[in-house]
Amino acid sequence: REAGLPPGPPTIPLLGNLHVFPTEFTHYKFTEWARKYGGIYSLKLGPGTAVVLTNAAAVKELMDKRSGSTVDRPAMHVVDRVTGGLNMGLARYNETWSTLRRTAHAVLTPQASVRHLPIQQAEASQLLHDILHQPEARPSHSVIPASFVTDNQAFFTHIRRYSNSTIMSVIYGKRAPRYETPETIAFFNVQHEWDAILEPGSTPPIDLIPILKYVPERWAKWKRDCARTRKLQRELYFGLLDETKERLSKGDENGSYMEEVLTRQEEFGMDREITGYLGGVLIDGGSDTTSFYLQSLILALAAYPDAQRKAHEEIDRVVGEHRMPTLDSLEEMPYIRAMIQETHRFRPIAPLMAPHCTVALEEYKGFVIPKGTTIYVNAWGIFHDPELFDDPENFFPDRYLLTEHGTKPGVDGSDLRPTLPFGVGRRICPGRHLAQHSINLNAMNLVWAFNFTADTDAGGNPIKLDTFDYERGILTGPRPFKCKITPRSKEKAEIIERAFADAGDTFSKFEVGLSPEDKEFVAKSRVRI
């Protein structure tokens, strides 16, 4: 370890800390090291350097205030191979990223997210409806990863459909009435392959040993995987883009983001290639994130009945029995707002955000952070720091009622901010307004509508929920768990039915170009109502 670097675990020659670098659930090891080496420590990864920040003041200073220096992403050969450097979320800091980011900012405004509320609300009513009718049945399609095909877990796939359909509707103007809708299946298929490629250790260390790039394809499975993923992503992204274009040319607009991008393509400096990838990264960024969040919320509610009871009491007092919650209701529900924040803290969907990289040398608190250093923001470690939070391993929304940032009374939490789960500096999530609406709406809906309880074994005893049983990967959510979901009253069940029936008009604008199976499903579900 070079002089001036922050401290860190002992290194060995050549490898540095590579031999102890975790290949899964990296945030746990990073947090353990933070407790030992401090809120800012370094790792040597062969010749490269990484710095891990588990201190909110350091994050605020280095990532937010000095964002111009920490805006880059580390080079990843496989990412370039699959996306040609056009995936905004993983792209290096360059002209292409700036163009993508500017365009995303211009269209994904807070006002635009309000414009998209009707379709979000309509989709949220289908989510309630789907859970009401099929909380525990088996999903039917064979490409659903095996882990999703067990009893009592249909709500997992309903949530995934909801997130994917909502994001496809607002981005491309085309919804997915079923989990088996071809675009949704294509999306989850390719996402599965993409996640596998991005998994640390799943491909050779090409960024450390660049000569590996030249291994012929027939001996390099990873190259064939990248090529297949690239092909599948392009088919999906450009297929959806072309449908949007065609609708625009026919004057069949429904207000989607890509319509606006296509209309203002020249002004934004976007060619077809980059436009296709912008749409792609937005559906990528908006699907699993929202699903993981909502699945974590349900897990927390089922595992912490006291918190659920308080949320029920509040929503019953404010919204009552005879109507569904609306976004305005949240104003009057401090406990539900606290529960929403607490879910972000308890189980952040991106525990290490996405790695950043420095474009200039920085000095901080006497340490040197060289240019080209990978920076991990350890959101998990910050949110689970016992110095900051009382009993951090507990899901306890009340903490956000006691102090603004949920920190222990008397501890200064002013370096935290409510948007921290959405990232830092100039890389902060551009979809956060849209995402937060979705989260708020569904959190209220789910609490209003249902009781969530742990499943019981054959003897009728509750099965203890494992709140640590999470998916591996840079984004993470709970692995499917068994949970009993029951409507809280007959009247609420009837309101859900009516809301779903009423959503038909909103849906129909987004039901263009559906497959014959989807058309049949839509026709049937509308008739049934």
Ligand code: HEM
């Ligand atoms: C629960 C919901 C969501 C959470 C918690 C979340 C969180 C995050 C985080 C932590 C990052 C990394 C920021 C950083 O590196 O500092 C990120 C980036 C990103 N998110 Fe989200 N996100 C959510 C939903 C969405 C949605 C709905 C969209 C699309 C509409 C989206 C699109 C993106 C994109 C494109 C990036 C990459 C930005 C860049 O690198 O310039 N996200 N998000």
